[in-house]
Amino acid sequence: xxxxxxxxxxxxKRLRSRFGRKSPGLILGVGDDAAVVAPSAGHMLLTSDLMAxxxxxxxxxxxxxxxxxxLVSVNVSDIYxxxxxxxxxxxxxxxxxxxxxxxxxxxxxxxxxxxxxxxVTLVGGDISSSGSLNLSATVTGYSxxxxxxxxxxxxxxxxxxxxxxGDSACGLELLKKMxxxxxxxxxxxxxxxxxxxxxxxxxxRHVMPVAVKPDRFIGHATAMMDISDGLMMDLSRLCLQSGAxxxxxxxxxxxxxxxxxxxxxxxxxxxxxxxxGGEDYELLFTSASKKIAGATPVGEIIRxxxxxxxxxxxERIMRGKGYQHFAS
Amino acid sequence: xxxxxxxxxxxxKRLRSRFGRKSPGLILGVGDDAAVVAPSAGHMLLTSDLMAxxxxxxxxxxxxxxxxxxLVSVNVSDIYxxxxxxxxxxxxxxxxxxxxxxxxxxxxxxxxxxxxxxxVTLVGGDISSSGSLNLSATVTGYSxxxxxxxxxxxxxxxxxxxxxxGDSACGLELLKKMxxxxxxxxxxxxxxxxxxxxxxxxxxRHVMPVAVKPDRFIGHATAMMDISDGLMMDLSRLCLQSGAxxxxxxxxxxxxxxxxxxxxxxxxxxxxxxxxGGEDYELLFTSASKKIAGATPVGEIIRxxxxxxxxxxxERIMRGKGYQHFAS
Numbered sequence: 001x002x003x004x005x006x007x008x009x010x011x012x013k014r015l016r017s018r019f020g021r022k023s024p025g026l027i028l029g030v031g032d033d034a035a036v037v038a039p040s041a042g043h044m045l046l047t048s049d050l051m052a053x054x055x056x057x058x059x060x061x062x063x064x065x066x067x068x069x070x071l072v073s074v075n076v077s078d079i080y081x082x083x084x085x086x087x088x089x090x091x092x093x094x095x096x097x098x099x100x101x102x103x104x105x106x107x108x109x110x111x112x113x114x115x116x117x118x119x120v121t122l123v124g125g126d127i128s129s130s131g132s133l134n135l136s137a138t139v140t141g142y143s144x145x146x147x148x149x150x151x152x153x154x155x156x157x158x159x160x161x162x163x164x165x166g167d168s169a170c171g172l173e174l175l176k177k178m179x180x181x182x183x184x185x186x187x188x189x190x191x192x193x194x195x196x197x198x199x200x201x202x203x204x205r206h207v208m209p210v211a212v213k214p215d216r217f218i219g220h221a222t223a224m225m226d227i228s229d230g231l232m233m234d235l236s237r238l239c240l241q242s243g244a245x246x247x248x249x250x251x252x253x254x255x256x257x258x259x260x261x262x263x264x265x266x267x268x269x270x271x272x273x274x275x276x277g278g279e280d281y282e283l284l285f286t287s288a289s290k291k292i293a294g295a296t297p298v299g300e301i302i303r304x305x306x307x308x309x310x311x312x313x314x315e316r317i318m319r320g321k322g323y324q325h326f327a328s
Numbered sequence: 329x330x331x332x333x334x335x336x337x338x339x340x341k342r343l344r345s346r347f348g349r350k351s352p353g354l355i356l357g358v359g360d361d362a363a364v365v366a367p368s369a370g371h372m373l374l375t376s377d378l379m380a381x382x383x384x385x386x387x388x389x390x391x392x393x394x395x396x397x398x399l400v401s402v403n404v405s406d407i408y409x410x411x412x413x414x415x416x417x418x419x420x421x422x423x424x425x426x427x428x429x430x431x432x433x434x435x436x437x438x439x440x441x442x443x444x445x446x447x448v449t450l451v452g453g454d455i456s457s458s459g460s461l462n463l464s465a466t467v468t469g470y471s472x473x474x475x476x477x478x479x480x481x482x483x484x485x486x487x488x489x490x491x492x493x494g495d496s497a498c499g500l501e502l503l504k505k506m507x508x509x510x511x512x513x514x515x516x517x518x519x520x521x522x523x524x525x526x527x528x529x530x531x532x533r534h535v536m537p538v539a540v541k542p543d544r545f546i547g548h549a550t551a552m553m554d555i556s557d558g559l560m561m562d563l564s565r566l567c568l569q570s571g572a573x574x575x576x577x578x579x580x581x582x583x584x585x586x587x588x589x590x591x592x593x594x595x596x597x598x599x600x601x602x603x604x605g606g607e608d609y610e611l612l613f614t615s616a617s618k619k620i621a622g623a624t625p626v627g628e629i630i631r632x633x634x635x636x637x638x639x640x641x642x643e644r645i646m647r648g649k650g651y652q653h654f655a656s
Contacts, residue, residue, distance in 0.1 A: 027371065028477065031569070033409035033553050034375035036475050039367070043355065046451060047362035048418040048466060052458035081361035090376040092420070092464040094383075123374060130380035131460050136420040138376055138466035147364050149356065225361050241359070
């Protein structure tokens with residue numbers, strides 16, 4: 001059964017029945033011209049992120065369920081990166097007419113799974129046919145205290161990252177070789193080649209990233225953002241907004257075991273992947289504190305300039321600095 | 329100069345300099361992970377609408393400037409349709425790498441023009457490369473009183489429309505024949521064929537619709553929505569939500585002079601265009617009042633059933649009931 005066989009009215013009805021639940025602060029959800037909400041007190045946060053087929057994802061190795069989950073995660077990640085809590089969400093969904101009804105339902109299963117995880121409520125959006133699969137979402141949120149901006153870093157602050165930068169980019173390279181989605185079931189894993197089976201966690205980090213809650217860093221951080229276009233690219237943006245520079249030590253980067261193994265298999269430099277690989281959706285923040293549980297210090301903020309120091313103390317030259325759209 | 333020659337960082341910088349202005353309620357706009365705003369008191373409204381190339385528009389007869397203007401209008405129209413005032417906006421913009429920098433600037437000129445007209449502030453969004461031009465926006469708004477829902481219509485209420493339904497659909501049919509955008513300058517109009525020159529207003533209604541302010545109807549209306557998928561389709565949705573039926577009199581439809589002339593040229597029935605043509609972005613509302621300045625009564629709400637009464641009193645059979653995505 002394809003979407004072209006059902007029509008928009010049927011799909012809207014399905015969404016109303018799936019996402020019509022009551023939720024705190026929601027006065028009127030999916031089904032009218034606009035949603036009516038009563039947002040929580042505090043500073044209100046607004047963010048939109050889009051995912052375009054052929055640019056952000058490839059359906060050969062990404063399932064609609066994973067896409068739905070990831071669309072929510074990447075938007076929630078922006079709210080978390082401000083030190084906020086996500087609250088309401090709208091989704092603009094456009095797909096070719098031969099997208100199946102099952103795929104449509106799977107996509108919204110993934111949206112639903114992530115919505116419950118983050119405590120965010122789908123309140124509206126738009127659905128349309130289009131030439132390729134194009135997804136965007138808007139998430140609102142709030143921060144009880146002052147939001148954490150990119151502009152607050154000061155010389156002498158330490159630079160922290162959560163998780164393992166590079167995992168997502170390395171996971172993507174593996175998916176391109178595997179040429180199919182990671183299996184949903186345990187028993188399918190047993191037939192996989194060892195290099196893929198042992199790298200499941202980093203492939204999952206690419207297709208179903210889980211956004212990182214900022215709560216335990218809020219009291220410490222002076223500036224914060226999420227890493228979506230690569231640690232170097234995003235750190236350079238944070239430095240630009242803060243009017244400062246940075247020094248990063250490559251031997252301090254928290255490289256994962258899977259990243260080291262898989263990058264050897266791929267013939268890639270794991271440090272390059274950690275510095276320039278995109279879509280980590282980890283948090284990057286600065287703080288005057290020398291040690292913070294749950295995050296790794298990788299360098300420090302300086303007055304100006306941008307230095308990557310190798311393990312032997314030499315300055316490293318980056319081949320690619322990270323991802324930017326439209327860059328040739 | 330193409331977008332692929334400039335890169336995302338340059339484009340973001342351009343947007344920050346264009347839309348970085350101070351505005352009431354805006355604490356932090358374009359440039360961080362999320363915008364920080366202080367929305368006005370009242371019920372908060374949230375809406376998202378998308379426009380996909382090849383489905384919602386054709387660049388052969390639509391300019392980027394018109395697209396930018398229309399994207400804002402269709403979203404503001406949803407806020408107006410709730411009896412609200414628009415406030416903040418996010419735009420998710422994705423385009424092929426060969427989209428030019430001039431086209432990009434023209435698009436945001438149109439966004440800017442409409443933003444000033446409606447008093448809405450662009451506070452964030454996302455830009456990306458993609459296979460085709462895909463645009464979506466989210467607009468927030470507020471209503472001081474109770475929002476006007478689709479569900480408030482009661483048997484005995486009169487059905488009102490603003491403006492001239494069908495103009496936009498007829499304008500689109502003319503644009504498909506003219507195969508180029510309507511001219512921006514007066515002197516270019518003189519060389520046009522008379523049928524196109526005399527229909528400029530309805531072609532403009534299609535490519536640059538102006539959303540209709542609800543202010544003078546708010547005290548009267550029991551239910552309200554905007555007409556985006558055709559009067560019949562949208563009225564049937566309003567009736568469904570209100571648990572009621574409707575009777576429409578075709579001789580009461582406010583057909584414009586241009587619609588009558590152009591539909592004769594096109595060999596189309598002007599009443600069909602007014603009933604089933606999409607993208608009017610006029611307001612459709614119900615009221616117990618028999619006469620309301622600025623809107624035309626076209627029928628009444630009844631207990632159940634859906635009747636279109638012709639000028640000779642016979643029931644009219646509709647060939648196409650309006651637009652729905654994915655409908656075959």
